[in-house]
Amino acid sequence: MQTHLAPEFRNSADGLAAEAILRKCVHCGFCTATCPTYQLLGDELDGPRGRIYLIKQVLEGEAPTRKTQMHLDRCLTCRNCETTCPSGVQYGHLVDIGRKLVDERVPRPAGEKALRWALKEGLPSPLFAPAMKIGQAVRGLLPAGLQAKVPAAQAAGHWPQREHPRKMLMLEGCVQPAMMPNINAATARVLDAAGIQTLIAPKAGCCGAVKFHLNDQDGGRAEMRRNIDAWWPLVDSIEAIVMNASGCGVTVKEYGHHLKDDPVYAAKAARISALTRDLSELMPELVGELQGKVRAQPGRVVFHPPCTLQHGQQLRGGVETLMGALGFEIKLAGSESHLCCGSAGTYSVLNPEIATQLRDRKLGHLQASAPEVIVSANIGCITHLQSGTATPVRHWVELLDQALVPASAIK
Numbered sequence: 001m002q003t004h005l006a007p008e009f010r011n012s013a014d015g016l017a018a019e020a021i022l023r024k025c026v027h028c029g030f031c032t033a034t035c036p037t038y039q040l041l042g043d044e045l046d047g048p049r050g051r052i053y054l055i056k057q058v059l060e061g062e063a064p065t066r067k068t069q070m071h072l073d074r075c076l077t078c079r080n081c082e083t084t085c086p087s088g089v090q091y092g093h094l095v096d097i098g099r100k101l102v103d104e105r106v107p108r109p110a111g112e113k114a115l116r117w118a119l120k121e122g123l124p125s126p127l128f129a130p131a132m133k134i135g136q137a138v139r140g141l142l143p144a145g146l147q148a149k150v151p152a153a154q155a156a157g158h159w160p161q162r163e164h165p166r167k168m169l170m171l172e173g174c175v176q177p178a179m180m181p182n183i184n185a186a187t188a189r190v191l192d193a194a195g196i197q198t199l200i201a202p203k204a205g206c207c208g209a210v211k212f213h214l215n216d217q218d219g220g221r222a223e224m225r226r227n228i229d230a231w232w233p234l235v236d237s238i239e240a241i242v243m244n245a246s247g248c249g250v251t252v253k254e255y256g257h258h259l260k261d262d263p264v265y266a267a268k269a270a271r272i273s274a275l276t277r278d279l280s281e282l283m284p285e286l287v288g289e290l291q292g293k294v295r296a297q298p299g300r301v302v303f304h305p306p307c308t309l310q311h312g313q314q315l316r317g318g319v320e321t322l323m324g325a326l327g328f329e330i331k332l333a334g335s336e337s338h339l340c341c342g343s344a345g346t347y348s349v350l351n352p353e354i355a356t357q358l359r360d361r362k363l364g365h366l367q368a369s370a371p372e373v374i375v376s377a378n379i380g381c382i383t384h385l386q387s388g389t390a391t392p393v394r395h396w397v398e399l400l401d402q403a404l405v406p407a408s409a410i411k
Contacts, residue, residue, distance in 0.1 A: 001025040001052075006061030013261065014097045018059055021094045024087045025052055031081035031091070036340045036358055037074050045071045048081040048091050055098035064102045072099050074354065076347055077213060078307035078340040083314070092312070093257070096217070103215045119346045120214040124206035124223065129178035148387035149349070156181035157401075160192035167197045169231055169241045171248055174206035176379045183379065186401035187244045187279060193404050194289035199238065203230035207248040212258070213345055221262075224255050228268050240277045244397060246378045247345060249278045250312035278315055279397060280377065283322035294403045296327030302371040303330055303396065304362065304385065306378035307340045319377065319396050328399065330375070333365040343384035359388045367391060375399060 003022045009015030031048040032038045038047030045054065051071055058064050072095060079092045108116070122128060135142065135150040142150060168191065172184055188198040204227045212220025231241065243249030256270035303320050310316045323330045342348055342358030363385060366374050374389070375396040376382050386393040 001027060001056070003056055003059060005059055008061075009059050014101065015059060018055065018094055018097045021090050022052065022056055022059075024089045025049075026087050028086065030084050030086060031089075034080040034084045034338060036076060036078060036080070036342075037354065039339070040354060040357055041074075043071075046074055048075075051075055051095060051098070052089075052091070055094060055101075058098065058101050058105075064106050066106060069102050069106045069108075072102055074351060076307070076340050076342070076344040076358075078344060079311040080307060080338060080340065083311045083338070096212070099215050100217060115350070116214050116346075119349060120211045120216050120219065123210050123346070124174040128175060132175075132178040145352075149383070151179050151383055151386065154180055154182050156185040157189070159185055160188055160198075162192055162197070164192070164195050164197040166195055167199055167238050169234060169238050170198050170200060171204055171207060171227070171241065171243060171245075171252065172200055173245050173248055173379070174210065176245055179383060180379060180395070182398060183244055183395045186395070186398045187242070189401050189404065190286070190290075190397055191242070191282075193293050194286045196239075198242070199234060201227075201230040201234060207251045208258075209247055209251040209345065212251070221258055224258060224269065225262075225265055227252075228255070228265060228272055231272060232268060235271065235275065238275070240282070241272065241275045242277055242279055242282065244279045244377070244395065246278055246306045246309035246313065247380060249276060250308040252276045253313060278309065278313055278377070280309070280315060280318040280322070283318055287322050287325050290326060290400075290404075293405050294326045294400065295405055296329075296403050297399075299329065299372040300369060301328060301330040301373050301375055301399065302366050302369055303332055304341060304366060304374060304376040304381060305332070305337065306376055306381045307344070309377050310338065319375075323396060323400065326400070326403075328403075330396075331369070333362075334368055335365045336362070337365070341381050341385055343378075343380040345380060348380075348384050355384070356388075359384055363388050373399070 001022050003019050005015050005019055029049055035047045044050040054068050054071060075095055077092055077095060081091050136153040139147055139150050176183055191198050206223050208220040208223035243252060253273050253276045256273040259265045259269035320330045320332060340358055341362040342355035348355035374385060374391055374393045377396060382393050382395060
């Protein structure tokens with residue numbers, strides 16, 4: 001795609017990066033077939049190809065409008081289009097640039113601006129955990145819409161105390177410890193059973209995705225640098241940095257990209273990204289270590305692979321195949337397993353109508369096989385799906401943890 005950058009963008013980092021991405025686009029339209037918002041709304045401007053043209057117009061000097069902003073806001077950043085694109089267009093990076101440029105030129109209404117500020121400052125805040133506890137204590141009194149965002153209180157279970165020669169870092173995350181603390185504890189117990197000690201760097205916090213994707217890109221990068229500083233003293237003594245929330249995983253794997261122009265952090269960020277592994281990437285090795293230590297409980301399990309796992313990280317098939325090797329009956333939905341559930345970080349708060357339609361569409365496919373439990377790999381997907389069904393929705397590692405045989409029972 002030919003692009004003629006306006007003078008203000010001709011020598012800018014954003015302009016040059018966007019132009020390089022745009023030149024790969026051949027306007028084939030394959031991306032529209034797998035775009036959730038295009039499938040729902042049928043508007044070319046609510047698909048990747050249309051949004052690419054909107055961003056191209058801004059880069060060529062055309063003034064964006066609130067309508068431009070709306071169509072970019074409606075993008076889930078699921079990156080399904082990247083999986084489909086035959087030309088390798090890095091749409092996710094392009095839409096980050098486009099949103100930044102449009103928000104610099106199009107003011108938002110006060111209410112919208114306040115909500116986005118509250119999300120980007122509140123979710124990664126230390127105050128989120130006590131606020132969540134209060135919400136859980138009065139959950140039954142909350143309006144239905146808010147109640148759906150507050151999961152019932154969950155016990156985390158014990159954290160393993162054994163030391164192992166093999167060690168891995170794990171990012172606790174910002175909302176996961178408060179909303180579903182058992183996911184982190186279950187991960188530590190499974191790794192412990194496989195002979196791996198899980199380490200936590202107390203000063204590490206939000207991966208940076210919340211602020212970055214709410215267009216506070218400087219704030220997001222500051223959180224990335226903080227995490228790098230927290231992890232750096234430990235990088236020579238660990239095998240990997242483990243992510244059990246695929247949304248965090250795809251972000252940390254891109255630290256090298258986001259900080260590539262930072263003279264102090266570029267090399268460190270690249271190393272952190274190289275060390276980062278989604279928990280499912282460890283499964284081929286863990287299966288061997290866990291043989292004889294797991295008794296899979298019977299029951300139909302259906303797996304929803306988050307977009308950040310299957311499209312952002314390009315990891316497909318690992319969870320269901322390797323959990324199957326440990327005796328679990330686990331499969332994908334029969335239709336549209338590639339489409340987004342509508343959670344998409346803060347999307348379900350900012351675009352609730354579209355998010356609810358996508359959730360219900362996803363649940364229809366997931367529940368077609370009458371599963372006893374739905375599993376996923378990202379806290380956002382889990383809470384969003386659970387808000388629309390009575391079927392339990394859990395992280396897949398919780399099922400694995402629940403099936404661990406006590407060491408005293410292993411002969």
